[in-house]
Amino acid sequence: xxxxxxxxxxxxxxxxxxxxxxxxxxxxxxxxxxxxxxxxxxxxxxxxxxxxxxxxxxxxxxxxxxxxxxxxxxxxxxxxxxxxxxxxxxxxxxxxxxxxxxxxxxxxxxxxxxxxxxxxxxxxxxxxxxxxxxxxxxxxxxxxxxxxxxxxxxxxxxxxxxxxxxxxxxxxxxxxxxxxxxxxxxxxxxxxxxxxxxxxxxxxxxxxxxxxxxxxxxxxxxxxxxxxxxxxxxxxxxxxxxxxxxxxxxxxxxxxxxxxxxxxxxxxxxxxxxxxxxxxxxxxxxxxxxxxxxxxxxxxxxxxxxxxxxxxxxxxxxxxxxxxxxxxxxxxxxxxxxxxxxxxxxxxxxxxxxxxxxxxxxxxxxxxxxxxxxxxxx
Amino acid sequence: xxxxxxxxxxxxxxxxxxxxxxxxxxxxxxxxxxxxxxxxxxxxxxxxxxxxxxxxxxxxxxxxxxxxxxxxxxxxxxxxxxxxxxxxxxxxxxxxxxxxxxxxxxxxxxxx
Numbered sequence: 001x002x003x004x005x006x007x008x009x010x011x012x013x014x015x016x017x018x019x020x021x022x023x024x025x026x027x028x029x030x031x032x033x034x035x036x037x038x039x040x041x042x043x044x045x046x047x048x049x050x051x052x053x054x055x056x057x058x059x060x061x062x063x064x065x066x067x068x069x070x071x072x073x074x075x076x077x078x079x080x081x082x083x084x085x086x087x088x089x090x091x092x093x094x095x096x097x098x099x100x101x102x103x104x105x106x107x108x109x110x111x112x113x114x115x116x117x118x119x120x121x122x123x124x125x126x127x128x129x130x131x132x133x134x135x136x137x138x139x140x141x142x143x144x145x146x147x148x149x150x151x152x153x154x155x156x157x158x159x160x161x162x163x164x165x166x167x168x169x170x171x172x173x174x175x176x177x178x179x180x181x182x183x184x185x186x187x188x189x190x191x192x193x194x195x196x197x198x199x200x201x202x203x204x205x206x207x208x209x210x211x212x213x214x215x216x217x218x219x220x221x222x223x224x225x226x227x228x229x230x231x232x233x234x235x236x237x238x239x240x241x242x243x244x245x246x247x248x249x250x251x252x253x254x255x256x257x258x259x260x261x262x263x264x265x266x267x268x269x270x271x272x273x274x275x276x277x278x279x280x281x282x283x284x285x286x287x288x289x290x291x292x293x294x295x296x297x298x299x300x301x302x303x304x305x306x307x308x309x310x311x312x313x314x315x316x317x318x319x320x321x322x323x324x325x326x327x328x329x330x331x332x333x334x335x336x337x338x339x340x341x342x343x344x345x346x347x348x349x350x351x352x353x354x355x356x357x358x359x360x361x362x363x364x365x366x367x368x369x370x371x372x373x374x375x376x377x378x
Numbered sequence: 379x380x381x382x383x384x385x386x387x388x389x390x391x392x393x394x395x396x397x398x399x400x401x402x403x404x405x406x407x408x409x410x411x412x413x414x415x416x417x418x419x420x421x422x423x424x425x426x427x428x429x430x431x432x433x434x435x436x437x438x439x440x441x442x443x444x445x446x447x448x449x450x451x452x453x454x455x456x457x458x459x460x461x462x463x464x465x466x467x468x469x470x471x472x473x474x475x476x477x478x479x480x481x482x483x484x485x486x487x488x489x490x
Binding site for chain 2: 373
């Protein structure tokens, strides 16, 4: 974050759905052969519609917002590097020289050439590499596992001194290997994110890979225990965030409350400009917040569609968090508002129930107390 | 706009209008963690303590007084960790001390 900025607004940009892989669990599976790309003109309109909102908001709050674009696909590096360089110039043109901006990209890293190395080094501020390490689900159109190629390309980037993190999707096929996954990232000195499998593109897609909440909790507990014992503990999202927040809470600090009405830090922009919150049904037009190519963000923020999404998030918060002893202390409610993967069970009224995070916080608290890093429970 | 205590009261009222959680225990329950006390490494202790110290400092900084979004910003910083962490300890020199990642994966698969 820029020194002068006080808050972040992130836009996950689905620049193209085209992909050279067919990862078995991909939630974009039905669109991966589509060659359309967000056009330069569409992107410029999106930037203009974003800018006017934050200029007004920063003026009203006497604050400074850093705007981040996280480029997703499909495979975003199939887009020609020249188009990214062009859009970076357009961003500076539209947002002006003083607006803090960042661009990051999430890539399968199967395609790497000199131009793309330069783009990753000099164009994007950071990037993440999707690699599951076990399970063989990240395959090409011919059904062949592409992991060796990805690991080779990661070697190339490490030798170039580039910084990046890993993103490992947890499925039935690799969750039994969380110890090996941890050791791999620990020894490679790479931070990583674990992302339990979430809703797919069609019914039955995940039948062979789906996880239960109990399996996720067990994997999280294992990773937390390994992290606590490690001499070189890597960053593991979201778990190191939970560990740090719990340590702070046990020291008397507070995580505060995640109130998306007050500040909305993350919105997904689909290829057609339709906006979604990550916890809402992605691609379902009845949950679209509005279209950012056609509509200023300030108007979308004040729209009935936004109110519907916020109200649904608040129902989840009210149902789960107001009765939870971690709310406002170790947990701000963020997982319940933003994540799909922690609330797999529904209550009788159809509201997602927070299972994974609650049991994870309980485990962390117990471990920190056992280790004498916090006062024993009285 | 509902903010601050007013927003919490609103959440409380919303909660009161919702049914109590009723979820089948078998799907929700994970096996209890072991009572074995872990030997927490000095490195992990240091990381946690550094965070606690930084969080304490930030809570009294001018930025923290500047708006409730500061705490959200923290969450976002964790969430987008590879902005700042990633392979922070990796330099071209240290890369050569580690075998290729494919070999590393083979090694950890055999030895873990």
